[in-house]
Amino acid sequence: MFIKSIVLCCGFLAVTSALNNVFVAKTGYKAQADNDNVQDVAKKLEHLETSKKFEDLLARMEHLEAREKSREKTYLREIKNLKRELLIQTRRTASFEIMVRRLSSKSPGNLNHEMDKTEETSNDRNGRIKSAKTPFREVMPASRIRRAENENPVAFFATLSQHLTHMGAHQPITFDNVVTNIGNAYNSHFGSFIAPVSGTYVFSATLFALLHNTYSAEIVKNGQTLTRMYVYGSDTVRDTTSQTIVLELQKGDDVSVHNINVDRPVHGDHYSTFAGFLLQEDFSSSAIVGK
Template sequence: MELKVSIATIGLLLIFLASLPDIKAENVEDVDERDPGYKELIKRMENIEARDNVNTELNHRILALENLVKGQQSQISSLQETIEKQADVNKQLHDRVQYLESRDKANGAIETEMKSQKKRIQVVEEFIKNLGDKHTTVRENGGKERTVNKIVQRNIRSIQRRENEQTVAFFAYLTNHIENPGVHQIIAFDHVTTNIGNGYNAFAGDFRAPVAGTYVFATTLMAGSYSTGYHFQIMQNAQYVSNIYIPNGGTASQEVVLQLNQGDNVSIHNIDAGQPVYGHGYSTFSGFLLQQNYSSPGIVGK
């Protein structure tokens, strides 16, 4: 009897196990009904997956924004460099305009004064011309006799000197080092301390004589390195005047006296390529008018 019960029990167990695949095939809703926590777990998993997708999308957008910011920062840096370069160009142009305006203003005043003096001299010259070949003599102090013509001419020359005499002088020095000058490059001493007569041009680096006469020029140059010796030349109208040699890492000075016509130019030229010149006021260029030449055609009334 007990054996029969056991067989019956086993049979029932087999029937139960056979029914299990049907349970797996049932709808999720039926499973949820059997396990109420299962649906909540599914929802939480779905929420987590949704948040992961949102985070992934946000990470992509952040990366894209970071790349965009890097590109904009590069563009901003480039624009800042361009602005700085343009500011330097604008400053140079502004300084150039100021120099030209001051020179034009000075030239205008000189031209007005020269016209007035020319009229006065023309009157005196006309008076001399009307004297003709008269040989009237007068006795000067000391009993020496002179013809009227010679006395008047001498007085005219004296008047011309007094009325046309000009003061010309300049002094300039190099502010920054010139790191790599070229062969026969003009050394432009950019900081002008004195420029009476506006003869020196800080942008071109040369002096142009406003009047004819005898001029004195001086320069001091300092080498920018100890590598080798340096060679420079003082030039007048692109013609060699004198040589300047600087020993290794040292300084050299030169002084010359030149006879210039109106408009002649004088400048300092570098001879060796790539030899730096020291700035900070150690390299200088100066000059002044020693004696004006009143016989030059550039003088009013001549």
Template sequence: MEQFSDNCDLKLLREEFSKFAKRVEELEKRDQILARENEELKTRIKVLEATTERQQDEIDCLKNTQEELIGRKIMDKEQFERSKMNTTDSPVDGTRASSQGDNLRRIKKGSEELTVAFFSTLSHALVSPGHGQQIIFDNVITNVGNKYNVYSGDFRAPIPGIYVFSTTILTGNVETGSYMFKLNGKPIAGVYVVNSSGTIQVVLDLNFGDTVAVHVDAPRVTIAGHSYTTFSGFLLNQRIDHPTIVGK
């Protein structure tokens, strides 16, 4: 009878242990789910922060555009009054009037030029990135105009114009891969990395608000960090479409 009782106790202990093990497994699965949800929430927060920053940039840009238009109207009026005075003072000297007008246009042109340039690198390696993943060059070295978004990895054009962009991609272990420049999410030009390194430069005619970024085209290829992978761009020539602007 005593041996039978011991066997029953051992059986009960095994059942309790099995239940405990299942409970631990359920808790571990729940922790994994919560960890994934936490990462998703962090990603959403970053996206919301990037969206908020973009919207604020657009608001600031619209305010600056409004102020520029007001300033241009005032400047145009002042220049018109000066040209009238110059014409009245020396109506015969057409060469002087033309020269003064050219000088005013050159001054106006220089005052309206906007400087936009950025240079950013990848500080850490990207291991097995997914197809279509947008590369975030997180180490910002130059960001004149503050139009490169370090949270999302893209550049947003503040004004219409001709822009130049370039990227250099370094992969690990003599791997090959392909990467793509995308304009507003659409592919425009790509680079195929051979022998670990590849570079591409593009010249784009952008409108206000257009975005440019570098995306992974071939997945599962490690991208080297430590500032060997870079993304840069600058405004080459501002395109003035407003009819009141002269000198362009």
């Protein structure tokens, strides 16, 4: 009986040891599997982080490329303006060189004769010396050099893109589509041109009629009517009219085209236009070069 008990105990211990070995083996396998899963997750997270960094890098490169393109456009525009200024300066220098050559071509005797005119004197009854009066315009050509061309280029051209309906009497026609505006003297919101410098200007206006509508317009300077235009539109005929005028303007003078009739439409669709440019700048009130 005692031997039997010992045998049973030994068998129990053997079974227990076997079960422990199986448990340890299973636990080790599970730990290995968990470790592999953790490594897979870490690799995926690392891959996602790398992809995000790459996307951020691409976005930054696109931003830098857009900024460089914007700077390039700005540089090209500045270069264009500098070229235009250089052309103006080159023409001005050439004009001055011509004037200097003309003055230098005069003989010293002629120059001295012109200077002697200012020193002529005459005696009065008391024996005192009195300087002779020399007209100012006689010494002007030899002593002063004036500008020979416009220093401030001014020109504009605008069209009416939309029909203007139910206009009031003497309401300005706002030619809203600005094609050219050198000098920025034309205001498309008010339809008016304000002279940036004094001088002689040329203006031109063309108006077109809608069907079944007839109206009149006027070119106005500082609120004063200069010329009038008439446009006729019937059931089958649409008329057009245009005028060109030459004005001497002072700096700040205003020129615009006004509607005359009440509740009359003006044809748009780029048929009606308004344009003007500086023909000759007035330097009479400006500083004189060489003075």
